[in-house]
Amino acid sequence: MTNASELFPQKRVTRLPGGYMGRILRVNLTTGSTKDENLPEEPLLRRFLGGQALATYILLGELPLQAKPYGTESKVVMMTGPITGTGFTPGGTKVTAVYLSPLTNYSLGRGASSGFWAVYLKAAGYDGIIIEGAAAKPTYLFINDGKAEFRDASRVWGKGARETEDLLKQEVGIKDAKVMCIGPAGEHLVHGAMLVNDYNNNAAHSGGAVFGSKKLKAIVVYGTARPRIHDRDKLIDAGQRWRKTLDVYSVDHRKSVGYARQLEALPNLNFRSTLIADHSRGFDQNRVVQRPCFQCARLCPWHVEIGEGPFRGKIGHFNGGAEWMDTFWNLGVKGNATLYLAERINDLGIECSHFAFGAGVMFEAWEKGLLGPEDTDGLRLEWGNVEVIDRLLDMAARREGKWGNLLAEGPVEVAQAIGGDAPKWIVHTKKGTPAMHDWRPHFGQMLRELVASGGMKPQGGGTANPPPDLKYREQWGPLDRDDPAGWPWSNVLAEQYRQFCGLTGGCWFAQMHLKPDGLNSIVDSLNATTGWNFTLDEGLVAGHRSVILQSIFGTQRGWIADHDWQNVGPRFLEPVPDGKYKGFTIAKWLPEMVYEYYRLSGRHEKSGRPFMDTLSRLGLEEFKEWAQRD
Amino acid sequence: MSEKYGSLIPTGRLLDGKPRTILFDASKCIGCRQCVHACKDWHDHPRTSVYELSSTNWITMEPPVLEGLSPLWGRNSCMHCEFPMCAAVCPVEAITKYEEGPVVISQEICIGCEYCIYACPWGVITKNDLTHKAAKCTMCSDRVSEDKNPFCVQACPVGALDFGLAEAISAKARKGAEENGGYLYGDKEAGGTQLLYVLKEKKGDYGVRPVGLERYPQHKIPLGLMLKDLFTLRCGFAGKIRALYLAVIHPKRLIYRYWPWRGVA
Ligand code: SF4
Ligand code: SF4
Ligand code: SF4
Numbered sequence: 098m099t100n101a102s103e104l105f106p107q108k109r110v111t112r113l114p115g116g117y118m119g120r121i122l123r124v125n126l127t128t129g130s131t132k133d134e135n136l137p138e139e140p141l142l143r144r145f146l147g148g149q150a151l152a153t154y155i156l157l158g159e160l161p162l163q164a165k166p167y168g169t170e171s172k173v174v175m176m177t178g179p180i181t182g183t184g185f186t187p188g189g190t191k192v193t194a195v196y197l198s199p200l201t202n203y204s205l206g207r208g209a210s211s212g213f214w215a216v217y218l219k220a221a222g223y224d225g226i227i228i229e230g231a232a233a234k235p236t237y238l239f240i241n242d243g244k245a246e247f248r249d250a251s252r253v254w255g256k257g258a259r260e261t262e263d264l265l266k267q268e269v270g271i272k273d274a275k276v277m278c279i280g281p282a283g284e285h286l287v288h289g290a291m292l293v294n295d296y297n298n299n300a301a302h303s304g305g306a307v308f309g310s311k312k313l314k315a316i317v318v319y320g321t322a323r324p325r326i327h328d329r330d331k332l333i334d335a336g337q338r339w340r341k342t343l344d345v346y347s348v349d350h351r352k353s354v355g356y357a358r359q360l361e362a363l364p365n366l367n368f369r370s371t372l373i374a375d376h377s378r379g380f381d382q383n384r385v386v387q388r389p390c391f392q393c394a395r396l397c398p399w400h401v402e403i404g405e406g407p408f409r410g411k412i413g414h415f416n417g418g419a420e421w422m423d424t425f426w427n428l429g430v431k432g433n434a435t436l437y438l439a440e441r442i443n444d445l446g447i448e449c450s451h452f453a454f455g456a457g458v459m460f461e462a463w464e465k466g467l468l469g470p471e472d473t474d475g476l477r478l479e480w481g482n483v484e485v486i487d488r489l490l491d492m493a494a495r496r497e498g499k500w501g502n503l504l505a506e507g508p509v510e511v512a513q514a515i516g517g518d519a520p521k522w523i524v525h526t527k528k529g530t531p532a533m534h535d536w537r538p539h540f541g542q543m544l545r546e547l548v549a550s551g552g553m554k555p556q557g558g559g560t561a562n563p564p565p566d567l568k569y570r571e572q573w574g575p576l577d578r579d580d581p582a583g584w585p586w587s588n589v590l591a592e593q594y595r596q597f598c599g600l601t602g603g604c605w606f607a608q609m610h611l612k613p614d615g616l617n618s619i620v621d622s623l624n625a626t627t628g629w630n631f632t633l634d635e636g637l638v639a640g641h642r643s644v645i646l647q648s649i650f651g652t653q654r655g656w657i658a659d660h661d662w663q664n665v666g667p668r669f670l671e672p673v674p675d676g677k678y679k680g681f682t683i684a685k686w687l688p689e690m691v692y693e694y695y696r697l698s699g700r701h702e703k704s705g706r707p708f709m710d711t712l713s714r715l716g717l718e719e720f721k722e723w724a725q726r727d
Numbered sequence: 728m729s730e731k732y733g734s735l736i737p738t739g740r741l742l743d744g745k746p747r748t749i750l751f752d753a754s755k756c757i758g759c760r761q762c763v764h765a766c767k768d769w770h771d772h773p774r775t776s777v778y779e780l781s782s783t784n785w786i787t788m789e790p791p792v793l794e795g796l797s798p799l800w801g802r803n804s805c806m807h808c809e810f811p812m813c814a815a816v817c818p819v820e821a822i823t824k825y826e827e828g829p830v831v832i833s834q835e836i837c838i839g840c841e842y843c844i845y846a847c848p849w850g851v852i853t854k855n856d857l858t859h860k861a862a863k864c865t866m867c868s869d870r871v872s873e874d875k876n877p878f879c880v881q882a883c884p885v886g887a888l889d890f891g892l893a894e895a896i897s898a899k900a901r902k903g904a905e906e907n908g909g910y911l912y913g914d915k916e917a918g919g920t921q922l923l924y925v926l927k928e929k930k931g932d933y934g935v936r937p938v939g940l941e942r943y944p945q946h947k948i949p950l951g952l953m954l955k956d957l958f959t960l961r962c963g964f965a966g967k968i969r970a971l972y973l974a975v976i977h978p979k980r981l982i983y984r985y986w987p988w989r990g991v992a
Contacts, residue, residue, distance in 0.1 A: 184765070296793070323774060386758075391764065400795045400796070
């Protein structure tokens with residue numbers, strides 16, 4: 098493994114490819130120091146590109162093996178990619194943060210976010226940030242046109258994400274500044290705390306808690322620089338092609354139950370029913386305004402002004418998915434109260450599923466008589482009780498009382514505290530919680546959730562047909578949703594091209610692999626930006642490399658592939674309780690499906706360690722000590 | 728063109744001489760400012776503030792609040808007047824009205840006298856702090872001359888912007904206004920412009936100015952500024968010579984510049 102001084106050259110000897118700003122900011126909160134590092138040399142950049150892979154590679158080199166997620170030795174590495182902020186591609190909006198996950202204590206935590214923040218980090222002159230140490234007092238980092246300084250955050254400590262954003266913009270006196278911050282949940286080390294930026298965007302999966310452990314409330318960025326582009330005309334052309342592939346969200350979609358409709362399953366009463374009923378009642382009276390990320394025409398983020406009922410006039414800021422709605426539907430809430438609560442959870446900065454599955458177990462325990470008012474300080478945990486849920490959100494975000502503290506810990510701890518059968522009702526993977534949807538009716542999505550790093554939003558989700566752009570090499574016909582054959586390979590591939598998209602600095606929600614040109618336009622965007630000559634195949638290899646780095650990080654800290662199917666909340670593996678896919682479960686095919694996935698991705702099926710020839714193929718020989726030996 | 732302008736302003740042709748118009752349909756606009764960033768991207772401007780017009784930010788979306796947070800949005804950029812006051816007052820003829828629509832300030836010729844900044848009824852010209860020259864939206868004349876649409880137009884993710892031959896756009900705008908009970912803005916203001924807005928609520932709600940209907944509208948260039956430009960080093964010696972020379976060969980063009988009731992304040 099290259100050490101830091103070799104990785105970040107004093108003086109670059111190779112060309113800085115287009116798209117990059119050329120610098121990484123290293124900040125140490127303990128000492129209050131900041132330092133500019135030169136970006137690695139071109140060959141290394143071409144290997145890891147940016148985003149998760151480059152960030153993980155840096156983290157692997159710098160994070161001690163015995164580091165604790167919240168220890169001062171813990172680090173967060175945040176990276177954009179070359180197409181982030183170029184302006185000519187629809188999805189060039191991404192920043193990815195990696196760290197040791199406090200949910201699993203042994204796997205890679207990753208939070209990725211879009212919006213505007215990443216664009217302005219580059220405008221401020223940096224491709225990424227390495228965050229070290231821990232501050233003694235609440236602090237925020239202000240990066241203004243190439244200059245970084247720490248500032249006192251006591252004024253915003255304790256405040257929600259929205260207010261923090263507004264106040265910090267005022268405080269730095271720059272209206273165009275962009276804020277990434279944590280809410281109270283991050284401050285109180287709620288293990289599932291998020292990073293929140295630009296109102297509508299969240300980087301979930303614990304990054305907020307790690308920020309909190311460092312007393313880092315926010316990073317405010319502003320600058321006016323733009324990355325140099327290798328071939329602007331070609332980039333404009335590739336970006337416009339990419340844009341044509343986008344599946345544009347409509348306003349009407351925001352007045353429906355959203356993603357549950359595509360999945361044909363909506364989480365009800367702690368994953369005990371999947372039926373879609375009148376959940377979105379009243380949504381038709383809301384005023385919805387789409388608020389796209391920087392230069393992206395997919396129109397994921399949206400604002401809502403609730404138009405009826407007790408929450409009339411309340412405002413909410415959301416992004417593409419519908420995790421926040423599924424969260425409260427899972428607790429029996431319907432109608433616009435869902436959106437009200439969804440705004441609250443985002444403002445507090447708690448990852449939806451972390452709360453949804455913890456509270457879900459509590460509510461189920463109440464229903465089944467395992468918990469009563471004497472256990473809950475009088476809180477009546479009745480399904481759909483908006484007031485109680487509202488209260489629990491505050492308690493969880495600030496670790497108030499016994500239950501607030503347990504919710505902050507996670508669903509496993511909640512269930513253990515309740516005892517009895519409660520541990521059977523949990524949904525989790527390796528103690529992290531999957532993205533908040535009911536994925537159970539679907540092979541591709543379930544497999545991807547299981548093999549993810551644990552509570553980290555994974556990036557597979559194989560498709561029934563090969564993406565049109567891969568038809569030249571992939572032959573499978575429609576995969577059968579009742580037959581596991583083919584799904585692991587589909588997932589391996591999906592993970593690779595999604596990872597690749599992220600490494601370029603592109604948003605994988607804007608990556609439309611099912612449309613012709615959906616992948617090639619991204620490859621061409623990368624090439625036009627950087628001056629490289631990637632093929633799609635090489636792009637997939639880069640994605641694969643990133644997946645392997647992620648798993649090496651786990652291997653180093655005690656993760657094995659068997660945990661993927663063994664350490665899973667039982668409810669997640671129960672057969673679909675009702676609806677169109679009643680009775681379906683991936684459990685029938687475990688562990689074989691997980692094993693096959695690992696074999697196909699060049700790793701040992703039980704240990705998850707990469708084989709030596711996988712490492713050689715990916716140019717990762719330097720990690721040979723973590724390879725599978727036989 | 729010369730009949731229309733009676734040689735009051737410099738004119739030119741980029742492509743085929745057919746007038747074109749940008750359409751802004753406020754009922755569709757979501758205030759995302761992708762047009763604003765697209766303009767910066769095309770013209771390679773730094774990411775300076777999107778909230779105010781500057782030499783590196785040629786459009787603003789009003790009101791100046793965070794994207795998505797206002798129910799109504801108005802576009803604020805050069806209207807590409809049919810009778811551009813900015814061009815009429817320019818002493819060095821740095822501003823040209825092209826037949827296809829664009830009103831363009833030549834950065835080479837501009838001497839930074841600021842007359843146009845005062846003359847523009849929409850107040851959309853700003854001065855570049857470094858070069859001291861006037862700058863504004865060009866209607867992407869470089870793209871128009873290649874028969875492409877302005878970059879902001881192609882960027883709009885919801886089709887609130889459109890571009891095309893003037894008659895077609897005007898018909899579309901009329902139809903849009905009829906359908907949503909709205910009205911047009913820009914078709915008659917200042918004698919007509921090549922930006923057409925479809926609005927529904929009061930003009931002020933979109934942050935657009937109530938400009939009168941007369942051609943080359945009344946404006947106020949401070950007398951002090953004129954005297955300064957004439958008698959100090961400001962604007963350079965070559966600039967003064969050029970202004971003098973043009974005043975002699977195009978005396979008619981002085982009418983909106985120095986005629987007391989039409990220009991000088
Ligand atoms: S709006 Fe102003 S700058 Fe634009 S053409 Fe008219 S007078 Fe000139
Ligand atoms: S027409 Fe061209 S110069 Fe004018 S605002 Fe649009 S992109 Fe900018
Ligand atoms: S890009 Fe379109 S929708 Fe967005 S602010 Fe501009 S005109 Fe409005």
